[in-house]
Amino acid sequence: MKGLIKMDLTExxxxxxxxxxxxxxxxxxxxxxxxxxxxxxNPELLKEMIKRKYLGAMIxxxxxxxxxxxxxxxxxxxxxxxxxxxxxxxxxxHGMCALGIQRWGTNEQxxxxxxxxxxxxxxxxxxxxxxxxxxxxxxxxxxxxxxxxYYILNGEKKWIxxxxxxxxxxxxxxxxxxxxxFIVEKNTEGLTVEPIKGIMSFRASMIGKIHLNNCKIxxxxxxxxxxLGISHVGLSCLDYGRYMVAWGSVGLGQxxxxxxxxxxxxxxxxxxYIMKNQLIQKMITEMSVDVKAAKHLCIYAGHLKQKGxxxxxxxxxxxxxxxxKMVNRVxxxxxQVFGANGISDEYPIARYFRDAKINEIIEGSSQMNEIMIxxxxxxxx
Amino acid sequence: xxxxxxxxxxxxxxxxRNKDFEDDDNIFKLGLIGSxxxxxxxxxxxxxxxxxxxxxxxxxxxxxxxxxxxxxINKKISK
Numbered sequence: 001m002k003g004l005i006k007m008d009l010t011e012x013x014x015x016x017x018x019x020x021x022x023x024x025x026x027x028x029x030x031x032x033x034x035x036x037x038x039x040x041x042n043p044e045l046l047k048e049m050i051k052r053k054y055l056g057a058m059i060x061x062x063x064x065x066x067x068x069x070x071x072x073x074x075x076x077x078x079x080x081x082x083x084x085x086x087x088x089x090x091x092x093x094h095g096m097c098a099l100g101i102q103r104w105g106t107n108e109q110x111x112x113x114x115x116x117x118x119x120x121x122x123x124x125x126x127x128x129x130x131x132x133x134x135x136x137x138x139x140x141x142x143x144x145x146x147x148x149x150y151y152i153l154n155g156e157k158k159w160i161x162x163x164x165x166x167x168x169x170x171x172x173x174x175x176x177x178x179x180x181x182f183i184v185e186k187n188t189e190g191l192t193v194e195p196i197k198g199i200m201s202f203r204a205s206m207i208g209k210i211h212l213n214n215c216k217i218x219x220x221x222x223x224x225x226x227x228l229g230i231s232h233v234g235l236s237c238l239d240y241g242r243y244m245v246a247w248g249s250v251g252l253g254q255x256x257x258x259x260x261x262x263x264x265x266x267x268x269x270x271x272x273y274i275m276k277n278q279l280i281q282k283m284i285t286e287m288s289v290d291v292k293a294a295k296h297l298c299i300y301a302g303h304l305k306q307k308g309x310x311x312x313x314x315x316x317x318x319x320x321x322x323x324x325k326m327v328n329r330v331x332x333x334x335x336q337v338f339g340a341n342g343i344s345d346e347y348p349i350a351r352y353f354r355d356a357k358i359n360e361i362i363e364g365s366s367q368m369n370e371i372m373i374x375x376x377x378x379x380x381x
Numbered sequence: 382x383x384x385x386x387x388x389x390x391x392x393x394x395x396x397x398r399n400k401d402f403e404d405d406d407n408i409f410k411l412g413l414i415g416s417x418x419x420x421x422x423x424x425x426x427x428x429x430x431x432x433x434x435x436x437x438x439x440x441x442x443x444x445x446x447x448x449x450x451x452x453x454i455n456k457k458i459s460k
Contacts, residue, residue, distance in 0.1 A: 225436055225439050310421035311421075
């Protein structure tokens, strides 16, 4: 991986990165442009990911997963993020669902769901946000009511990534006014998914609304404990999601740098290559240094995660905050390097530019990041 | 060697700063801990004492004070 030395990664992690890079180049990039145009994840691409067991990358070997360490899973999202942000978002939300079950599920829930999620037989997603609920997660309006051997869920979830193709969701609903997590199958009676079309970024992320109309959920599908849907389940799933958004942003930023350098070496103006232009050099410098800085924040957060260090939560906020802002600066400069060519579909720069923005909004907006990081700084100083 | 209670107090002091607290004070009612604290406390306990906090352990009474956490960890270690 560019910009990293052996101190940062093990030999095995370098080897995995090579594999992910090759997969991105040979497979993901082949589908990325059409994914974006057609606003759908090409099923052939999904099959290729399943074949390589990437959907089980974050799941324990006990359940048939690859059980990658935190850095390796970050590298997968880094490389995939450089190829197609929607593929990265699939890995992220599937992982959030799988890890939520792996961390907080009963043995029965783990044994039933994790092998299927690891094998890619089932796709998972995470459903927290609603039409009226974004950052204020504890304000969810979806309601669960206990009735005999079931919970009855009513409400609407919105902006749910991969909801169009997911088979199972972790859904956060209020049970006796306490946010609680439930495992909900797609084929539950009363559950319908309404695709959201025409979005600016991550256009193949199969995003949608989930309508829950008197959905009967077996009691055994409650995840973790009543009232711990946000503080425990949600927080740990979103922590994973945030880490992946950070890595995906770095991958996207690196892709912008790589393409801009290539373009600056090939494009001639005033009788010479634009790489000779010092203002282009300045932009390339700012872009590559920005990407490197973000990469190191991700590596740092990853090392803390691997150790199970409590500070990893805050350092993941830091990495996500910086990386998501970085990728917007970098994609903006890449577009400037490309000039008019950058806005055409002859190059993927316009897609990168559109995809960059959403990273500042999902898994905690930059403004929420700023509040959390500031609180942490005040606490520790 | 640092005992369990000393380690837990050191950890809590990172999160409950500028305020003295007694071993029996309810740390959640002190109002000085953030929304991330519950998970950070679990991560600390699991990493520091090499134990797994199970769903059945997630009772506020196990984590409400320094004494409660100390008792909970010692109980888990001796199992």
